[in-house]
Amino acid sequence: MKGPAVNTADPIDLLRARVAALGPEQRADFRRQLEARGIAWDRVAPQETERLRPARLPLSPGQMHFWLQQSLYPENSAYHVAYRWRFQGPLDRHALERSLQMIVGRHEPLRTAFPVADGEPWQDVQPHCTFRLDYTDVGGSIDRLEEVARAVATDPFDLATAPLLRAHLVRVDEHDHLLAITLHHIISDGWSRGVLMREL
DSSP states (O other): OOOOOOOOHHHHHHHHHHHHOOOOOHHHHHHHHHTTTTGGGTSOTTTTTGGGSSSSSSOOOHHHHHHHHHHHHHTTTEEEEEEEEEESSSSOOHHHHHHHHHHHOOOOOGGGGEEEEETEEEEEEOOOOOEEEEEEEETTOOOOHHHHHHHHHHHOTTTSSSOOOEEEEEETTTTEEEEEEETTTTOTTTTTTHHHHHHH
């Protein structure tokens, strides 16, 4: 009689094959989980991972349009995508900042900058990007709240510096806050607001 079949495949090779089948965001999330457990990413990263993306990723036609407009009219906020959310009740702004940092870490567009080399812009998708939540206490002044929110929505972006996302928490009083978020359209589209709301 024959005994049970023995799987002699290398477990690391099997895991590497599973990683290769993951999408970019799933792969980045899995990498964070492994590194949090002290497992080196190099052990399971597919060998072709570094060759999947050119050193200088070119812009898509839509991105090139936004880049050209920003270059010609750097003070124009027509391609800013601005949102506001009002929160009633106590709010932990440090927890909010951590949540936004996690979102930036999870989504490549939010870690993408558009520097210029040899006269041509390119997409620089950064592996890590530090995010800062700005904060202002307006002491109950609605006029000051509107002034801050308007600046968040209209101040120009430097497309060569990621993240092309900014957020400003405005404290009206202990139980009333407004969160103003603005992204440049070169990295965002109509689904961004839904993604932010779901993940926050």
